[in-house]
Amino acid sequence: MKLRLLGCWLLAGIVTHAQSPLTVEKIMQDPKWIGTSPSNVSWSADSRNIYFNWNPEGKTSDSLYSYNIAAPGAPAKADYLEMQKINAVANGIYNSANTLMVYTFRGDLFLVDVKTGKTTRITQTEDQESGPRFIQKDEWIAYNRNQNLYAWNTKTGITVQLTNIRGGGDAAPAAAGPAFGGRGGGAGFGGGAGATRLQENNRGGNSGGNIATQEQWLQQQQLALLQIVKERKEKRDQRTDFLRQHKYSEGDTLKNINIGDKSLQSLQISPDGRFVTYRLYQAPAATKNTIVPDYVTESGFTTDIPGRTKVGATLGKYEFYVYDKVKDVVKQVLTDSIPGITDQPDYVKDYPAKFANRKPAVRGVSFQGPYWNEAGTVAIVDIRSQDNKDRWIMELNAETGKLKLIDRQRDEAWIGGPGIGRIGWINDAVFYFQSEATGYSHLYTYDVSSSTKKALTQGKYEVQGVELSRNKQLFYLFTNEEHPGKQNWYRMKTDGTKKEKITSMEGGYEVSMSPDEKWIAYRYSYINKPWELFVQENAPGKKPVQITDKAMSEAFKAYAWKEPKVITIPAADGSQIYARIYEPAAGKKNNAAVFFVHGAGYLQNVHYWWSQYFREYMFNNMLADKGYTVLDIDYRASSGYGRDWRTGIYRFMGGKDLDDHVDAAKYLVEKHGIDPKKIGLYGGSYGGFITLMGLFTKPDVFKAGAALRPVTDWAHYNHGYTANILNEPFNDSIAYARSSPINFAAGLKNHLLICHGMVDVNVHFQDVVRLSQKLIELGKDNWELAPYPVEDHGFVEPSSWTDEYKRILKLFDTNLLKP
Known part of the structure; x- marks a missing residue:
């Protein structure tokens, strides 16, 4: 993760040549005349090498360079393929112990042993695999392929398909209830108990309460009259409970989940492998887009560039679903009972004739998440109203599809500010988020076991970036508490104590922290001095080492900026x-x-x-x-x-x-x-x-x-x-x-x-x-x-x-x- 912060210009000064007058032609020429600054800084998985884009030779475009912190010297050029791989590794996902890392490269998945560097190829297909994450106590790696979830076992190498989501046909599952029949899940992930349990779950649906009551009475009578029926049911229920407990099923038929003509988004599985969640987007039926004519083309003909819609165009609709692989049912998460979901904005008071007699409607919302704790026992969803005047942080009961309010942020203007939308877990009971509740974006924690919220930062300044350490003992913060135009990089315990500033003097930083968190590499600049690359130990009082020195050409330095x-x-x-x-x-x-x-x-x-x-x-x-x-x-x-x-x-x-x-x-x-x-x-x-x-x-x-x-x-x-x-x-x-x-x-x-x-x-x-x-x-x-x-x-x-x-x-x- 890269964060911007401010610090010192470490060079005492720049010696200038004779002053040369500025002209528009000089200023507005190709920016290469200024010099070349590094960009896109990242680290190797072993925290030994820094990678960045740079162009010290004045070529047409930047090349990849590397710098070894254990053997300081001039940066060395790397090849294009290596650059692609480094970028992929930089976005890798670690297991809970930080001993394994999985990344996506050219549409395939690779597993890395962090200590030894040994790499195992997980997939080699024509399909694109993406979104890997460790689940079920890091024994499996779940990932997306062709809008479905698959999982690969880190011990056996077995691959199983977890979902069977298809487009076309009818897409509407029954609200807050089961929608589809069939048997559940694959090996290791728990499926349904077969048709009998599904029939029981579906009883009483659209046939009316009298029929449901009658069927229940007949079932109870049968169990009371016939001992063999009762014994078989008890055995079946015991087997189902065992499978649920051990999340294992012999079922080899996946539920067919049909989403119709809606777009599938944010498909993921819970850490325990039981719940699959996804978002569906229904585009508006008729929305007019703009076009941008392009008059100067290679063909000599005017072409039209497809454009965007204009403000006020009809918005699409989002729906959120949970598939319970144990119960083999799909439930839609309903939002019509969210506190304040029908609240109208204050500005409607300026239009009494238009809004006075209008019944408040349930506002459309969008969903982010869920964000699961590591154990997979608690899920948090971040819900935003489409008019962007409300943000609800809610706990999702994935088994029932019900929502419980944790925090509501209401703004009669619009929800915004740095960090709004960031959510993460410190442990299985405590998660963190940011809010502008005080008028400034600050960091908060919430304990789901005690239902208590705590402010970790406060004051008339903004927390503009947050990163949780791998051991979940520290926050690394980026704030502007000293001055709105001065930002610094801090570390702080996750309880909000012992805050220490790592950078202190004026200037600008774009920081990339090493995977082992012992080092920070950063682009650094000052008001009149462009970006250079530095590295330093990630602790207060440590001195940086400059890696690059080509941001200012001789021609640029000839003027006293x-x-x-x-x-x-x-x-x-x-x-x-x-x-x-x-x-x-x-x-x-x-x-x-x-x-x-x-x-x-x-x-x-x-x-x-x-x-x-x-x-x-x-x-x-x-x-x-x-x-x-x-x-x-x-x-x-x-x-x-x-x-x-x-x-x-x-x-x-x-x-x-x-x-x-x-x-x-x-x-x-x-x-x-x-x-x-x-x-x-x-x-x-x-x-x-x-x-x-x-x-x-x-x-x-x-x-x-x-x-x-x-x-x-x-x-x-x-x-x-x-x-x-x-x-x-x-x-x-x-x-x-x-x-x-x-x-x-x-x-x-x-x-x-x-x-x-x-x-x-x-x-x-x-x-x-x-x-x-x-x-x-x-x-x-x-x-x-x-x-x-x-x-x-x-x-x-x-x-x-x-x-x-x-x-x-x-x-x-x-x-x-x-x-």
Whole structure:
């Protein structure tokens, strides 16, 4: 598992050559000019070798390299096949004793003895085997093949098929009851007791209570009258109980489970081999998808790229089932009695005519899990409402199909935050999870034996990553408790005591822990220094060893890259806005300012590591060289600041997030002497959206803006992202009306540049086409559109990047530097 965290830049400094001026052409050329950073760090199973992708020779693409921690030296190149195998091993699954590991490689399964390194091939088929896991006290390895479960015995090498799931035909098992006949399971996994027991289980179903009562009476009479019948039943019941206890059956016929035209998902088996669980997905009957025309093709003909649906499209339906191999029955897990399943969101109060007399419906849900304890005695399921306003952590009684509430997380905006959805077991009685119950994502445990919940972490910070040690004695945590833009790697006992920080100084880390947990390998960077690879012992106070040193080329080091100051700015509502400020050198200040607006909405860019917006970082350096003051803020809804900040844009995108920019502009005027008539802004995706809202609704604050690949109408974006924030257009039209820039285009007074890739499959080019038509109809002539025929949402070609940013620079120079 890889976690991001922050720490120190271990090199004392970088010696720079004579300063060379920056140009757009230089900044936006192929990123190889910067240098080469390692990526995709992983370990060998014996914890002796570190593997990573790297390109120190400047080839077309990266190659695999290895580094032996026992024999330090220069990293050595490995071959492509080895890279594939290493990646497979890195995702291997260990048994409870951590003595065996199973992994999938090229569709087949392999078992590794961790101590000796001996590898045994489990399968060699044309089919794809996947999802291996150890069950039944590690004696068997269960895995998926062709949408069915199989198991391989680690002692005998025997393979058995555990399920017989088929598509086509009728798929509906009876709710919370048996659905299919037949005999159960294969060797070692417990099946049914044959037709007699199934007939008994099925009595009284759809025939009515009178018939069921009559049949029961006749059966009791027969047992009372005829001794031989009674004796045979007792023997049969004893045999069944023995088979159930020892989970063994001589049955060789598998139950035929028919799922019809539904899609099978998350097929797994319990650790004791008794219960098979799976999820079925029924796609909506009629849903219209978008298309993205591709005009520049090899054939010379325009082609259509199949696209996504738009927000508000009909959602599919999820169902969850348990197959009991001992009782040979399938039960659907029903959700209509989950606490709050019919609760309506608060926003419906704004639409009394629409919702006042509407009977609350049972909301659709999705299922994750089950997460079984090692003994297979307790299963936890993570259930999320499809409107994403509720998360229920529930205990599943797999035998009855019933659910018991453990924890409910309700958010009138939407459930989210780091770690939400992570569940694991410390022992057979205690599991851990994360929740934003306090307003910040923290780590909790729950004891199922005593029904008690305990907070292991607390405070106004986020637990952004969690990993449980193999011996289940320690948690490794990744938090930002010292500063929202500073993160560190900790270890802590599983009871929440003796917390120790392993990293401490400023910088950025992406950590990969060795399988034996004695070492950590990590990519490390600082604000103005790209990623390099280090290794150190996984304990406080240990010194790292640098492995790579090619992240900065001589050409890149020839410029003294700025280290923007991280500051806080007061917002009008009393909140603190975190920001990075690039200030021009003394004597160069032109009293103009430019905001860079990061994308994605829920993303952090005010931090102490090398930004993913490295091109924009370099462009901001160039702007500062020209005399501009550049500000980059983590506006409302940015990540790293807790629940209230995360959901600050609920039902109004372009509200508080834009207000934060307005407050920051006021700060620049008052504290940095910026001319209020010389403030511009630029950004891509969500940053492009904010740029449009700024120019359309705050024209007295922002005098020029470059909106790159912007969303112009949220009713045309995707469902997963948009519905969380604005609900659905047909249910919450108010939210969409005030959040979509196209509705405010009449407010454009200053100059607008729009840049958009024409094959953007994320924010479709249609967005700016519709906005262009609106601006034309409004008679606006202070805008321009630059289309990029071969670019998707994230540009690839240096020529496109160069053209785009030359236009942005011209926009600011022309409109912000006038007298």
